[in-house]
Amino acid sequence: MKKLLMTAAAAALTLAATAFNATAADKLKVGFIYLGPVGDLGWTYMHEVARQMMVKELGDKVETTYLENVNEGPDSERSIVQLARTGHDLIFTTSFGYMDPTVKVAKQFPKLKFEHATGYKRAENLGTYSGRFYEGRYIQGVIAGKMSKTGTLGYIGSFPIPEVISGINATILGAQSVNPNIKVKIIWVNTWFDPGKEADAAKALADQGVDVLMQHTDSPAAMQVAAQRGIYAFGQDSDMIKFGPKTQLTSIINNWGPYYVKQAKAALAGTWKAEDTWDGLKEKMVLMAPYTNMPDDVKALAEKTEAAIVAGELHPFKCPVIGQDGKEVECKGGKNLDPGQILGMNFYVKGIDDKFPGGK
């Protein structure tokens, strides 16, 4: 029985494969797996904007499909396979939690090309890409340090994974560069996207005397709360100025578009290769929204900081980096922390008066 089923299944697969190959020849089919809804105005929205940019630039050379709200648990593998089986030659999986499923599916479909955002596992046909968002966080820290009158910043964290931890550390290091006594209050909401929870956290922080708010979650809810309370805030992922025209200082913008266009062009030309891309302000994968609602000297300082990072003169994690326990963190990268130390960051820097979540 098992054998019979397998033969039938294999036949069906072959049939499906031939049917799809016919269309694949004339057009590049590109698939996207999204974590949130396309309307989150944050993380997923920016991937969607980038997809639209790809469609605009490459016109009818590409055909794109996206699956939104794909959970990072048991469903993601199926969703990726569904894209692979329906003739998508290039598949972007746009959240860390899709890593193992993407690796598995890439192995099953060796002829297709896969790109996984923010992960670290690669293969012949599986590349990874991410942004050096901590660079933007450092600039935000500098601005926040200058703008805060109470000397206390509020930070809404999603999950205490290295990406988020390095963002908090970079912010504090930036803020300490202009105000050594800066304090930060952190609230973990354990979600990437939940406007209700994000707004509650923002209110709680505002109640505790925080006057500059920042977040590592994906909706503009915190910006809206800050606008109501008359305090400052930073946008996240996209320019959120329309949610706080008098509130937003700047915003880190995830600019995936050029990368998506480049990779699709490479796939069309047959030059696509699985690589590890980790680009920042210099390569314009990370952009800063206009510096608004701040005095000219702060704006000038922010611009100077940005220029220094782009020029490679300033590294947010320049050694020595002092850990929360007062001890110097081992400097594996020579002058700065090694990329591995940043990508796997699991400690707070000195000056963060909060317990590191989860223990070590």
Added chain:
Amino acid sequence: MQLVLEKRAERSTFIALASPVLAIALTLVTMSIFFLMLGKNPVTALYVYFIEPLTDSYTLMEIAVKASPLIMIAIGLSLCYLANVWNIGAEGQFLMGAVCGSYLAVVTNGTGAGPWVLPAMLVMGAFGGTLWAMIPALCKTRFGANEILTSLMLVYVADLILDYLVRGPWRDPKGPNFPTTASFDPVATVPTLMEFGRLHAGVLLTALLVVVAAIMLSRTIKGFEIRVVGAAPRAARFAGFSSEKLVIFTFAVSGALAGLAGIIEVAGPVGVLQPGISPGYGFTAIIVAFLGRLNPVGILVAGLFLALTFIGGEGAQISMKVPLDLTKVFQGILLFYVLACDSLILYRIRLVAAKPKAA
């Protein structure tokens, strides 16, 4: 003239049978209108949703994989609900089952342990779910605490325990500090049944459970006891059935099944313990239990049907480029009609002349 809902003298058997059919028919009509409004051909759309997934071996397997945990949990829940015990916390029992079972996978990871690991994990998983379900059960029998609230609140506690473990003590020591355990060893993984695809042995276990539950409910004293306590508690007391013991029993069984579903999901399709292992299975299973009329065979059909709408919805996103929200609207409308049509079993609609207005 006005429409009124009038209580029937007795249940209408005809409507009880026709109600799900009517509900599905109404859903199809409503969805067709939506598709027309979106400018899509409703016939193609309904084909993509309901027929296409059934024409392909891969999607058929995926329907079984998706439905399996839903059915397993819903069967346990149906015992509770039949006995008038309101376990809303299957999601938490699912997570605790996953946690307890994973303990063995974590400690034996890389030690070359024998093939005893997986069976022991399954037992631990069921045990973990039962243990978690015992808290609301005992709170109810001892202190009269409302089990709806306690079982629901424990979901969030379980969620945080899982979160703590994968961020702290159980975190993959070789990984770069992401909140996940190391990938389970092959001896700690539920075997798949085919060379390709994800159809796993847990699906067979679910099928077996459907049969066992059907026999138990219709052919054994225990099944009779459950139904009597639920339908007529006073009569049950005269018959010598203890409702307290039954609270413990039904919670224990449903906890065990939810826990088992949890560990199978983790040791099967997911392969590691991490946050987000359940896309709300414990809650969706409540819908499956009621959609299936608290009957094991009905639950089997309902679980497969709900899984079909998930997979078909995904297919529609890919081939027709309709948004995911439409699938959710679809499921919502279906539930709405099922509940609406069900009310016709006990009530009937009558047209009565409006009463003259008081002067």
